[in-house]
Amino acid sequence: MSNSxxxxxxxxxxxxxxAWLGTPAVRLDQRFAPKLERVYVAETAAAxxxxxxxxxxxGCLAGIALAFPAWRLLSETHALAKLPWLExxxxxxVSCHLLMYAPIKIIWQEVQLAVACVLVAVCIAAMLSGSTRxxxxxxxxxxVLMLLLGLIGSSFPFRIAVFYASALLAVFMAGIxxxxxxxxxxxxxxxxxxxxITFYATFGNWRxxxxxxxxxxxxxxxxxxxQDLSSRxxxxxxxxxxxxxxxxxxxxx
Numbered sequence: 585m586s587n588s589x590x591x592x593x594x595x596x597x598x599x600x601x602x603a604w605l606g607t608p609a610v611r612l613d614q615r616f617a618p619k620l621e622r623v624y625v626a627e628t629a630a631a632x633x634x635x636x637x638x639x640x641x642x643g644c645l646a647g648i649a650l651a652f653p654a655w656r657l658l659s660e661t662h663a664l665a666k667l668p669w670l671e672x673x674x675x676x677x678v679s680c681h682l683l684m685y686a687p688i689k690i691i692w693q694e695v696q697l698a699v700a701c702v703l704v705a706v707c708i709a710a711m712l713s714g715s716t717r718x719x720x721x722x723x724x725x726x727x728v729l730m731l732l733l734g735l736i737g738s739s740f741p742f743r744i745a746v747f748y749a750s751a752l753l754a755v756f757m758a759g760i761x762x763x764x765x766x767x768x769x770x771x772x773x774x775x776x777x778x779x780x781i782t783f784y785a786t787f788g789n790w791r792x793x794x795x796x797x798x799x800x801x802x803x804x805x806x807x808x809x810x811q812d813l814s815s816r817x818x819x820x821x822x823x824x825x826x827x828x829x830x831x832x833x834x835x836x837x
Contacts, residue, residue, distance in 0.1 A: 597623070598808045605801050614742065614790075614797050624800060629690045632739075636693050639737040640681045643697075646729060647677035647704065654711065654722060666711045673707035676700050694740055698748045701730045705752055709759025719763055720774065727756045728781060735789040739796070745789040753782045 600620040615621055651674055680700035684693060708726050712719035734740055734748050756778050760771060 598805065601801050601805045601808070605798075605805065612742075612790075614794050616797070616801075624797070625690070628796075628800065632690045633693065636690070636697055636738050637684050639733045640684050640697055642737065643701065643704075643730065643733050644677045644681040647674055650722070650726065654708070669707045669711035673704045673711070676704050676707070691741070694738065694744055697738060698734060698740060698744055701734055702748065702751045702755065705730060705755040705759075709755050709762070712759060713762035714764070720760065723756065723759050723763070724774065724778065727752050727778065731782060731785045735785045736792070739789060739792050742790050742793055745786055749782050749786045749789075753778060 597620065600617045604616050604620065616624055651670060654670060677700070680697060683696055686693075688696075705727055708723060712723050731749065731752060735745050740748060757775060760774050760778075
């Protein structure tokens, strides 16, 4: 058992776990009681760090790979004016990944990645404003990629996920509105499509967190039961080897 679990006695930890498992499976707030939540965060921090690190690296490499196609989409008349947005977006991607090596709490690493992705989305939207219709594909693809990296790949905590998805949706709406359209129908279709994708990505994030927490609670409950059984067996073994009145060792010992 880890040091985090040792902070609480087994009875308290088991009661908190059973109480959480006894609540309805479908609920918006999936968090444990505060004491059990600290244990959960400590024991899952390593896995969450790996997920955030992989997502950050994937986003950084994707940003570098898409930089040239994005530059080609810009018309020659305003390419130089858009260059600072492209450079800023790449700088944020690289800086965000480098900051993943900083010794900070996992929650702040997740917040850092979420904010960085939103800022990169703002740079992409600003860079493509006033561009041709082909810029719509790049904007849509970039926002969807960032949604998947954050909500599915990194599995942000649900509260961060709601902020993250809402911010990216707002950036997409502003960006797609700045690209010239022949009629409003095309803009409406893209807006509805992005809204549906955002909703289902957020819902998927919620389901992933719910399943992860329930699996952890079941595993912890089983581990505590096994430890309790082992402790009881040890006590019975000692009782069997000593005289109950004098406490002296008997012939079994």
